[in-house]
Amino acid sequence: MADAGEKVQKSDAEWRQQLDAESYRVARKGGTERPFQNAYHDSKTPGTYACICCGQALFDSDAKFDSGTGWPSFTQPVAPEAVATKSDRSLFLQTRTEVLCSRCDAHLGHVFDDGPAPTGKRYCMNSAALDLQTRS
Helix, strand or coil: CCCCCCCCCCCHHHHHHHCCHHHHHHHHCCCCCCCCCCCCCCCCCCEEEEECCCCCEEEEHHHEECCCCCCCEECCCCCHHHEEEEEECCCCCCCEEEEEECCCCCEEEEEECCCCCCCCCEEEECHHHEEEEECC
């Protein structure tokens, strides 16, 4: 794992070797996994959700909530600098805000303004881009 703040850059071949096919498709190619058929959508296990690519801590289970969408959803990242956002027009119908790992630019999912208090945000993430590091 890289030091805090150190940008992680690898070739496409290195990412393919490190990740399974689904994680590569989602995290490196901007894909989306199927709702309700992913590892963490209904997980209640305490821990920290880290980036599958570089290991950076992204979301804490304390910020996780059931959005009813079929993907793991969070009210906020562990720290504002853990994620980056950019405009995503890939759906053609509407502009969404894509969420990326700030350390390695992995595609994580999207953020919406329809979440619960205290932030009103719904970080709708792909399980295939996350690695749950459990705590007791």
